[in-house]
Amino acid sequence: MAQDLAITTAPADLARLYPWLDEAAREAGVTEPLLGRIHVAAEEAVMNVAMHGIGLGRNEVINVRLLRENAAVALVVEDSGPEFDPVAAPEVANSISLDGPGAGGVGLRLLRHYCKDMAYHRDAGVNRLVLRFPL
């Protein structure tokens, strides 16, 4: 059974991600500490689209789906922003630099640590990122 969420990149709308995820995860039988790990990965996946893809405060929609598979739970994030494949993105250093820009790739490091099974596909202008978490 799948649970779906459609949100724009308006900050108030993006904030709906967390309570929705709590409810969808409960329906899928996910409990702590896995739920906390999914929260970290989900925030990064969705905010990456919102901040670096579509752009904050836009009316374009990010579709998020959580579904239970046999021995895993899958989080699917779809958007129509610019193509970006976090699976194929270059490796980032394991530490941040005082001289480097911003927070220095922190988000991508977190995403790769908290989800070991990521798949990306772009079709007909839609980015589709699937994050799988073993139960």
Next chain:
Amino acid sequence: MPIAFEELAGNITKVVLSGRIDIAGASAIDMPMSLVGGSKKAVIVDLSGVEFMASLGLRSVVLSGKAVLSKGGRYVLLAPQPAVEEVITTSGVDELFPIFHDEASAVAAVS
């Protein structure tokens, strides 16, 4: 508010973060953390009351800390809960801003 401040002896500022530093939480701390980064030189960020923090909250902490370090100041993290500490160490942020688990050690590190 998920952010409060305490001025300690020796011109040390303790920033106390609490609750969920998610999208709403990060939005609430961004400006005050930026002000801390621009105006303080000895900072302890108390994370003991933070229940959740991922890349958004971490970004706010990192940018503030980098501003302090870039002007020769000191900036350390205090007592994160295990799940938050895992986010910090996974990201490598602790290599720039060390973690202490007791306040006395944190105070000594920024003094």
